[in-house]
Amino acid sequence: MTTTKLDLNQCNQLISKFEQVIKTPIKTPSSVYYTGVDLGTACIVLAVLDENYEPVAGSYRYANVVKDGMVVDYIGAIKIVRELKAELEEILETELVYAAAAIPPGTNELDSGAIRNVVEGAGFELTALLDEPTAANQVLNIENGAVVDIGGGTTGISILNQGEVVKVVDEATGGTHFSLVVAGSYKMSFDEAELYKRDTSKHKELIVVLKPVVEKIASIILRQINGYKVEGIYLVGGTACLGGIENIIEKNTHIPTFKPINPMFATPLGIAKSCTDKIMD
Numbered sequence: 001m002t003t004t005k006l007d008l009n010q011c012n013q014l015i016s017k018f019e020q021v022i023k024t025p026i027k028t029p030s031s032v033y034y035t036g037v038d039l040g041t042a043c044i045v046l047a048v049l050d051e052n053y054e055p056v057a058g059s060y061r062y063a064n065v066v067k068d069g070m071v072v073d074y075i076g077a078i079k080i081v082r083e084l085k086a087e088l089e090e091i092l093e094t095e096l097v098y099a100a101a102a103i104p105p106g107t108n109e110l111d112s113g114a115i116r117n118v119v120e121g122a123g124f125e126l127t128a129l130l131d132e133p134t135a136a137n138q139v140l141n142i143e144n145g146a147v148v149d150i151g152g153g154t155t156g157i158s159i160l161n162q163g164e165v166v167k168v169v170d171e172a173t174g175g176t177h178f179s180l181v182v183a184g185s186y187k188m189s190f191d192e193a194e195l196y197k198r199d200t201s202k203h204k205e206l207i208v209v210l211k212p213v214v215e216k217i218a219s220i221i222l223r224q225i226n227g228y229k230v231e232g233i234y235l236v237g238g239t240a241c242l243g244g245i246e247n248i249i250e251k252n253t254h255i256p257t258f259k260p261i262n263p264m265f266a267t268p269l270g271i272a273k274s275c276t277d278k279i280m281d
Contacts, residue, residue, distance in 0.1 A: 011139045012261045018047060018055040018269055019262060025057035025091045026050070033092070035099040036135075036272025037081060037119050041066045041152020042175055042194070043238055044077070045268040046084045048096065053273055057092055058265075059084045062194075067153055067176075071114040081122035099124035100275035102267065104149075105131040105156045105168035116280075128274045131168050133158030136236040138270035140260070145232040146225050148217075148249075149267060150239040152176050155217055157224050167228065171220050175239035177213050185209050203243035214245055218252035235259035236266040 030050035038045040045060040063080055065073035089096055101119050119126050133147040133156045140147060143163050149156040152175040159167040175197070183193035196202060207214075221233060233255050235246055240263035250257035260266050 008140070008258060008260065010141070011266065014055065014139055014269055015260055015262050015265045018058055018265050021055045022058040022060075025088075026055075027092060028056075029094070030056065032098070032277055033094065033096050034272050034275035034277075035085075035088075035096050035124065036268045036270070036275060037099050037101045037122075037124070038132075038268035038271055039066050039071065039077060039081075039101065039115060039118065040238060041154075043152075043264065044080050044084065045265065046081070046088060047265070047268040047272040048088055048092070049269075049272045049275070055269070057088050058268075059087055071118060074114065074118065077118045078121040081118060081124075085122055085124070097125055098127050098275055098277050098279075100128035100130070100135075100271045101126065102130050102132045102135045102271050104151070104154050105133065105158065105170040125279045127276045127278055127280055128271075129280065130271070130274055131158065132156050132267050133236070134165055134168065135270035135274060136234075136267045137165075138273040139266050140234050140236070140270075142232070142234055144229065145234055146221065146228075146230045147234050147236060148221055148240075150174055150217060150235060150237040150245075150263075152238065155220055156237075157221060159225060159228050159230065161229065167224070169224050171224070173213065173216055173220060174237075178210050178239060178242070181210055181213055182206065197242075200241075200243065207242060207244040207248070210242065211248060214242075214248045215252055218249045221249065222253050230255055233257040236263045238264040240264075 034049045036047040048057040050056045065077040133149040147158045156170045179193040246257045
């Protein structure tokens with residue numbers, strides 16, 4: 001069975017709620033709060049859910065403390081997460097104790113310790129650590145298909161069969177590569193290209209410029225899903241926000257391709273839904 005439209009609608013409703021509570025947090029007391037910490041290459045997001053796993057608050061900040069899925073500015077990462085945590089605690093008038101986090105697939109041995117230390121260094125008790133595309137599926141609820149998390153430096157792919165993860169992999173190519181192409185094409189600095197890329201009003205022209213990079217991502221997906229029955233491709237991650245990216249990937253893979261209303265928030269919400277009040281060993 002493929003993911004139904006209802007499943008994506010439920011995901012979109014959750015993301016929509018989260019977007020609302022970022023602007024207007026819900027201050028009704030909860031017996032416990034669950035926080036998802038998403039340390040992205042371009043953006044750090046904290047998503048807070050209540051005892052019923054409903055969004056109550058959230059915050060994010062663009063940063064460059066992570067490169068290609070690896071923490072490169074350890075102190076800077078702790079500082080930003082601690083500041084976002086304090087900001088949300090002041091709003092909710094409570095201490096945020098429990099948090100879950102995620103890492104790119106295949107980097108567990110290399111970076112799981114660093115991610116854990118960042119989360120705990122910011123004052124959280126870590127309760128879960130999972131790979132990013134699998135975390136995103138906590139809100140997508142895919143039974144058969146591939147979750148493709150297009151981040152700043154890498155693209156993570158999680159293949160699911162009857163709701164079970166059968167393969168996870170991470171390959172270079174992501175938003176950083178988009179920014180490099182934009183910088184070269186428009187003769188601007190990398191930082192200027194990053195800002196230009198985020199302007200949704202520019203996406204119609206940018207999708208033409210970035211088509212070769214998107215096609216490369218499509219080829220990565222095709223190579224990694226070879227031999228598996230994949231009924232649909234589901235895009236998440238900040239880079240997937242580029243308007244029209246799903247059309248190019250679908251055209252090149254010949255597999256129905258979908259994305260939620262704001263792909264950037266699927267993973268942090270999935271991380272938060274994986275959080276519990278049981279501290280990891």
